[in-house]
Amino acid sequence: MKTTISVLLLALCVTSVSFAQSQMFVRYDFRANPGSEDAIAKILTDYHDQAGSYKSGGMSVVRLDVKGELETTHSIALLGEIDNFWLENPTPMTGMQFELAGKKLADHIEKETSSAAGYILYSRGDGVEGDTYYAGWLLDVTDPATFAPSFLKMANSDDTNAIMGDRILQFGSFAAGG
Numbered sequence: 001m002k003t004t005i006s007v008l009l010l011a012l013c014v015t016s017v018s019f020a021q022s023q024m025f026v027r028y029d030f031r032a033n034p035g036s037e038d039a040i041a042k043i044l045t046d047y048h049d050q051a052g053s054y055k056s057g058g059m060s061v062v063r064l065d066v067k068g069e070l071e072t073t074h075s076i077a078l079l080g081e082i083d084n085f086w087l088e089n090p091t092p093m094t095g096m097q098f099e100l101a102g103k104k105l106a107d108h109i110e111k112e113t114s115s116a117a118g119y120i121l122y123s124r125g126d127g128v129e130g131d132t133y134y135a136g137w138l139l140d141v142t143d144p145a146t147f148a149p150s151f152l153k154m155a156n157s158d159d160t161n162a163i164m165g166d167r168i169l170q171f172g173s174f175a176a177g178g
Helices: 002-020 037-051 092-106 144-155 158-164
Strands: 023-032 058-063 074-081 109-124 169-177
Touching (some): 023 169, 109 144, 144 169
Antiparallel strands (some): 023 074, 023 109, 058 074, 109 169
16 A cells, blocks of 8 residues: 555656646737737837746747738747746736736737647757747647657658757647637
8 A cells, every 4th residue: 555655646746747847838819900010019028028037938929921811910929837837026016017018919909819728749949040930830630649759750850950950849739729
């Protein structure tokens, strides 16, 4: 009995540590008013400068630009470790600054389109300075057990390393929304 409890406690600790170090994201998508990009960038930059540093991860703002009409033109993502998410030293003032930034953003948003949260299951690369482009695909995987090892094999291949260099390559899943 004592051995069983010890094994269960060890398994719980290992699982908790693994889960706590997992990366997550929260994403907010919207259609910006035409000509509002500079104002949106200024609002978010000002907030970021006032809020301070993040425990892990950070904030990313993406402009979606593809051929054809999109319902969503921009995405704001907050990224970080599940157990170390958000600001390093949050205060009531940073909470108010966050609310104020949201109200200022509302003046530049034509339509809120979606929001989602999920997990970053694989990540490599630190990014390349000046590399401002990001490509993303939404995949409907019918067999995750087969897809995951195939993706990892491709992501870690010499061919992928030669093409990607230190650019970021990530794979994740939605837990809510999307």
